[in-house]
Amino acid sequence: MQFADLIVAWQKTHGRHHLPWQKTRDAYKVWLSEIMLQQTQVATVIPYYERFLATFPTINRLANASQDEVLALWAGLGYYARARNLHKCAQTVVSDWQGIFPRQAQDIMSLPGIGQSTANAIAAFCFDAKTPIMDGNVKRIFTRYYGIEGQTNKREVEKRLWDQAHENIELASKDLDMPAYTQGQMDLGATICTRSKPKCNVCPLQASCYARRENRQAELPTPKIKKTIPVRSVKMLVLQHQDRILIQQRPEQGIWGGLWSLPEFQSEQELLTLQNDWQQTRQTAIKLAAFEHVFTHFKLHIQPYWLKCPHLSLREENGNGSKQQWLPLDRLETTALPAPVLKLLQGVHQFSGMEDLPGS
Numbered sequence: 001m002q003f004a005d006l007i008v009a010w011q012k013t014h015g016r017h018h019l020p021w022q023k024t025r026d027a028y029k030v031w032l033s034e035i036m037l038q039q040t041q042v043a044t045v046i047p048y049y050e051r052f053l054a055t056f057p058t059i060n061r062l063a064n065a066s067q068d069e070v071l072a073l074w075a076g077l078g079y080y081a082r083a084r085n086l087h088k089c090a091q092t093v094v095s096d097w098q099g100i101f102p103r104q105a106q107d108i109m110s111l112p113g114i115g116q117s118t119a120n121a122i123a124a125f126c127f128d129a130k131t132p133i134m135d136g137n138v139k140r141i142f143t144r145y146y147g148i149e150g151q152t153n154k155r156e157v158e159k160r161l162w163d164q165a166h167e168n169i170e171l172a173s174k175d176l177d178m179p180a181y182t183q184g185q186m187d188l189g190a191t192i193c194t195r196s197k198p199k200c201n202v203c204p205l206q207a208s209c210y211a212r213r214e215n216r217q218a219e220l221p222t223p224k225i226k227k228t229i230p231v232r233s234v235k236m237l238v239l240q241h242q243d244r245i246l247i248q249q250r251p252e253q254g255i256w257g258g259l260w261s262l263p264e265f266q267s268e269q270e271l272l273t274l275q276n277d278w279q280q281t282r283q284t285a286i287k288l289a290a291f292e293h294v295f296t297h298f299k300l301h302i303q304p305y306w307l308k309c310p311h312l313s314l315r316e317e318n319g320n321g322s323k324q325q326w327l328p329l330d331r332l333e334t335t336a337l338p339a340p341v342l343k344l345l346q347g348v349h350q351f352s353g354m355e356d357l358p359g360s
């Protein structure tokens, strides 16, 4: 049996069959799951996927939602560009494709936020197209099975992987079950050919696998060269009036674009200005415990300060013209807050009855 046929046979008996997005061939739902699953584990995605579909059961409903509603449902999943693109993509499908997802992979790929592998997966799952995928799982299986050396983000290695992916479909039986093959590669990578300790003795590819034969599973795929990532620092102000916190919307561009966060400042002098601006009493802001949040390309060192505010006014102008609101602490989980800001404010909520918050 050829590579693809082996995977299909294995998927049908040993693969996953109960994931919520496997119950449908509706391109809207499959697309949503594919975008959510990028860089995120299945177990984390499931509740988000279900909540999202309960709120936006059709692509028209998603297209007509405000970006704020979309971001609020995405809050905590990270990589927020995915949510903004998801929203734009839904609007494009409605305006340019009469609300019907295109069927050809090349057309799907022309939509915002959809790359070649995702477009191919949607076409294969929903329309039986013979279009291969190339995600992290497939790269790991291929490099081990075929003994492909070199970092998988290098152009020549990537080309070899894609060529191999096309060849595997050409060599497979004519009636290759594309949804089962596509799902099978994902399942095999997630459950058998895992990053560490692959379960080669139950793998359907073991008889011809290069890495198993040469005992090189730990060396393939070739590890990426680790770069030390830069650290950026920011100071945030938790401004509290009774059970409300002042939040402001971030600009569209940059990290956490469009999400709600806390006022930021760079120096003690700026903090004094903010303090004078926001309260009439001469209370000093309390320094809370600092913490770090890791992004793909840098680490963010966050130093929060906490200050009680005697009144509930809003500033029209706050330097960048962004919107502000006083958020009740019991609405934290339903607001589009970045994960580290949510965590910080949940801590504030927990201690909000106390006179002073625990500092650093």
Ligand code: SF4
Binding pocket: 141, 144, 145, 192, 193, 194, 198, 199, 200, 203, 204, 205, 206, 209, 210, 211, 212, 217
């Ligand atoms: S035999 Fe082992 S290394 Fe090879 S594809 Fe299967 S699980 Fe991966």
